[in-house]
Amino acid sequence: MRKRWLSTAVAAVSFFLLAFFAAGCGSAGQGKLVAGKLNVVTSFYPLYFLAQSIGGADANVINMIPAGVEPHDWTPKSRDLDTASKAQLFLYNGAGLEGWVDDFLQGLPGDSKLVTVEASQGITLLPGNPEDGETDRSHVDPHTWVSPKSMLIMAKTVADRFAQADPTHQAVYEANYGALKEKLEALDREYATRLAAVKKKDIVTSHQAFGYLARDYGLRQVAIMGLSPDAEPKARDLLRISKFVKANGIKTIFFEELVSDEIAKTLAREAKVSTTVLNPLEGLTPKQASKGEDYFSLMRANLQNLVQALQ
Incomplete structure (x- = not known):
């Protein structure tokens, strides 16, 4: 019985890996820069959500990863680098999620004025669990956004950098952030209350x-x-x-x-x-x-x- 189940599990592992790599072969995110707005490029959906919520009508937000693509092993294309190099802000999670980010930023042209924002800064990070055969225990868990408490910290980081990048619309960004903060705090209370019970x-x-x-x-x-x-x-x-x-x-x-x-x-x-x-x-x-x-x-x-x- 145990051998039969283990064989089934191993077969499922193989199927999982094939399905994962097939799903990861999506095209790059689509989006164009817009003159007269704060152009913001984001590395994946949670940051796109924050940027849109805070930027409102005064920001043009481009998410590099399209719907349906899992971000862990996605890598940017040359057109993503070209778009980001002409934007004002680039938001990425950090904490090891985007393994490509260092090379990506090094590839920016020298005249690019892009400001980069590591959204997970300020969050007390959790250690990761190395897989079998790995000896590096310095890596951390990057999945900060899954907790509303962490998302509150990330939202404040994004809002501050929006205001710095585009002080003309600082009041609007702060108002949008205030509304978002209230919603995130309400979500946090719902999680705390219901999961305590x-x-x-x-x-x-x-x-x-x-x-x-x-x-x-x-x-x-x-x-x-x-x-x-x-x-x-x-x-x-x-x-x-x-x-x-x-x-x-x-x-x-x-x-x-x-x-x-x-x-x-x-x-x-x-x-x-x-x-x-x-x-x-x-x-x-x-x-x-x-x-x-x-x-x-x-x-x-x-x-x-x-x-x-x-x-």
Whole structure:
């Protein structure tokens, strides 16, 4: 029985990897610079959301990664560099998320006036867990934005840099930031109140993307994959997590939408539990984008799924 399940798990790993790399082969983000506005280039969706919310009508925001593309292994194209070099602000998360960023910035022409903003600055970062065979333990968990508490810090960082880059519209940016801050604080209160009331605190996730959320709201994350969703789980890790699920009465295993859910579903079948979405908000799917979903709607959907799973 165990050998048969392990064989199925290994096969699922292979399928997962193929599906991931196929999904990652999207085109670069589309967008044009607009004269007379603050031109802002963002590295992925959460920063695009912040920039649009704070910039409003006075900013032109271009997100480099298109809908449906997982950002961990995405790399910019020459046209992205050309666009960014002519913009005023470039927002990236930092904390190791964009492994390409140093080379990207070094490729800027000498006359570029682009100002770069590392949005995760000021957040107390969590250490990452190296994969088997790795010896470097200095890397950190980059998934800061998944916690509303961290997103509040990131929003303030972005707002300050908008005001510095375009002081003419400083009052507008500050007003927009104030409205966004109120919404993020309300979301933070919802998470704190509802998750304080759940009976269980353990969440089993396909991707180690919820460390900040777990830290800030009293949960414990057990991840199948590592910090990057293309990290290949070992059969012994799947067996260990299966035992954890059974021993701790876990009822739900969470998966995400931008990568294959086969590993999570294989584990759930073996452990006889259900699966549901816990979105790391690394990007929107084309369907979500067309429906007008945003950070707030997806984070509230996450909260609802967490509460239902942890009763």
